[in-house]
Amino acid sequence: METGISEIEKAFTTLLNKDPAIFLDYDGTLVPIQPDADAATAERELLDLLHILDTRYTLWIVTGRTLDSITGFIGTGFNIIGLHGLAMRTKDGIVTISPMLERYRPIFMRFMEDEHDILERFPGVVIKDKGGAISFSLWGMEEPDIQGLEDFLRKYAEDLELDFYPGKRIYELRIPGINKGKAIREIRDQRPALIIGDDITDEDAFSLNKDAITVKVGAGDTEAGFRIQDYLSVRELLKAIASQKPETS
Ligand SMILES: [Mg+2]
Structure with a gap:
C-alpha cells in the first residue's frame, strides 16, 4: 500500500x-x-x-x-x-x-423497548435509534462492560439476522446486506x-x-x-x- x-x-x-x-x-x-x-x-x-x-x-x-x-x-x-x-x-x-427500512423497523423498535434493561446491564453505554440501525456509543463505558455488550449484541444480531458492526468506540446493529x-x-x-x-x-x-x-x-x-x-x-x-x-x- x-x-x-x-x-x-x-x-x-x-x-x-x-x-x-x-x-x-x-x-x-x-x-x-x-x-x-x-x-x-x-x-x-x-x-x-x-x-x-x-x-x-x-x-x-x-x-x-x-x-x-x-x-x-x-x-x-x-x-x-x-x-x-x-x-x-x-x-x-x-x-x-x-424498502428494507420498513421491513426492519419493527425489529429495531422492539429492541428499543428493552433499552432500560440494557442501560442497566451495561453502564455508560449510550443507545441511539438511528432509524435504519441502532448505535451504541462506548465512550462512557468500562472495558469489561464493552466486552459484555459486544457478546450480547453479537448473539442478538445472530438470532434476529441483523448485522453487527464494531466501529471506532461505537457498535451498531444494522439491516443485513x-x-x-x-x-x-x-x-x-x-x-x-x-x-x-x-x-x-x-x-x-x-x-x-x-x-x-x-x-x-x-x-x-x-x-x-x-x-x-x-x-x-x-x-x-x-x-x-x-x-x-x-x-x-
Ligand atoms: Mg467515519
Missing part, C-alpha cells in the same frame, strides 16, 4: 479526463471523531472546500448518519448517501429510502472514483470498489490502496484535487 498525499494526487490525475466521482465519509474523514456525535460540526472552511469540489466533480458524502443528522451539519447542497446506503438525498432534493460499498458501487456504475473513509464501515466501500482509488484515513487494517494520516491530510488532499480542475459551472 502506498501512503502520502502526493501519491494519491498523482493517481487521481489519471482520472481527470474521465469524469471521476468522489465519495467522502464524514466523521473521522472530514471532521474529527467526537465523543458526542451531535458535536461533529462542519466549519465554514470545510463547507467552502466541499462546495468547490462539488462544482468541479460529482461529489457524494457517504455516512452512517441519518439524512437529518448529516444535513444538520453540511446543509442540503450536497449529494448524500445516509444510513450506510438505506437513504439517499441528491442536492436537487430527491430523496430515496430503501446494506453497506456503503454496495451503495457507492450502484451510484458510480463503473465510473472512475475516489473513495475516502476512516472506519470499518468504509472497508465495505473499499473492498466492493477495488477499481477505484481508495484511501484509508488513519491506522488499522484496510483493504484500501492508499493511506493518509488524519482528517487534516484529507482536507489537504481535497484542496490539491480541487485545484487540478478549473471550475466548470
